[in-house]
Amino acid sequence: MNISVVIPLLNEEESLTELHDWIARVMQSNRFSYEIIFIDDGSTDGSWKIISELSLKDHNVKGIRFLRNFGKSQALHAGFEKAQGDVVITMDADLQDNPDEIPELYKMITSDGFDLVSGWKKKRYDAVIKKNLPSKLFNWAARKTSGVKLHDFNCGLKSYRKAVVKHIDVNGEMHRYIPVLAKNAGFSNIGEKVVKHQARKYGETKFGIDRFIHGFLDLITIWFLSRFGKRPMHLFGALGVIMLFIGFGFALYLGVDKLFIHTKGRLITQRPEFYIALITMVIGTQFFVAGFLGELILRNRTDKRRYLIKNELNFS
Template sequence: MNISVVIPLLNEQESITELHDWIAKVMQSNRFSYEIIFIDDGSTDDSWATIMALSQKDENVKGIRFLKNFGKSQALHAGFAKAEGDVIITMDADLQDNPEEIPELYNMIVVDKYDLVSGWKKKRYDSVISKNMPSKLFNWAARRTSGVKLNDFNCGLKAYNNNVVKNIDVNGEMHRYIPVLAKNAGFTKIGEKVVQHQARKYGETKFGMDRFINGFLDLITIWFLSRFGKRPMHLFGALGVIMFAIGFVFAMYLGIDKLFLNQTGRLITERPQFYIALTTMILGSQFFVAGFLGELILRSKSDSSRYLIKQELNF
């Protein structure tokens, strides 16, 4: 199979049929063999009924329905697990991503041998204050912390070699930073393509202040995991040694001063250096223990289900 199109969605019943027809037209005109995987992330409207109707008319349509809303990252993870195409295309269901971009994205993966190609919505139709400015800030911070030189990390329209999606773990809210996850996994040929962005035709944007805040928290998380995720002792152990050493130096100073230099008979517990030494040594010990616990957890962790699938179609 040439292409798997993975589409996570939440309450997009008005756009699903139009999007399907558009994708099918592009695929058929280019003679691609394909599948379209819709992942209903706990919609409360008739999105699933629409997907079921499409699957009965078109055997290329497949569906996954979550028991409740688990988030876009979990939806992509489920879609990636089921995808069978040589190239996987992800796109949003709100018609803001243009399916006409698919053939060129496919060629960049197959012909130009990119591992991943990310869309760049250079010209946007979103609100400048509520979405454009936060997006620019995200992208700047992500470039600086990850070393991946993309202009638009958060664009839903992306193309992947099948090996990429089968070997990265998209969890939490990390869908924004899939290119960083791919780089950390060893897939370094990452490209970018300017894509056409379209104004939202139906419904309302899911972007809000909570996603703005969560995005930055996720960026900090992925930076930490990239640097220390497989060796927590390198961070916590180093901090522990430094803190303990500072405390030990203060303690030595107090001991020497008490035995040889102190002429006033002042108690050690009356001096502020005593509390600095005590606090830093305790913190150092705790950091060191945290590093050991991190190593133990890392070596003993087992994968657990992050979402529950209620229903599947055509798999």
């Protein structure tokens, strides 16, 4: 199979039929063998009914329905797990991503040798204050922190070599950082393509300004995981050594001062240096304990399903 199109969605009943027909037209005109995997992330409208109807008319349509809303990352994870195409393409279900970009995205993977190609919505039709400015700030911070030189990390329109989606673990809200996850997994040939962005045709966006706050917090998380995820003691142990060194330094100073310089001065417990030494040594010990706990958790971790599937369509 040439292409798997993975589409996570939440309450997008108005756009699904039009999106399916558009994708099918592009695939058939280019003679691609394909599958379209819709992942219904707990929709409360008629989205699943429409997906079911499409699957009856078109055997290339497959559906996954979550028991409730688990989030876009979990939806992508489920779609990646089922995808069979040599190239996997993700897009949003709101018709803001253009299916006419699919052939070029496919070519960049199969002919140009990229592991992952991320879309860049250079000209956007979102509200400037609500999405554009926070998005630019977010993308700048992501570039500086991760070292991945992309203009638009959060663009839903991306193409992947099959091996990439089968070897990365998209969880929490890490869908924004899939290029970073791919780089950390060893897939460093990451490209970018300017793609056409379209104004939303139906409904309203499901994301608010709070997603950018979550995005920055996730950015800190992924920086930590990429640097110290497999060796937490390297971070916490280093911080512990620094704090203990400071604490022992103050303790040594107080001891020398008391024994040899001001033998009849104030009690050690009346001096602020005593409390600095005490607090830093306690904090240093806590850092060491955190490092040990991190190592223990890492070595005893078991994988656990992060979402529950209610229904599936057309998966053999």
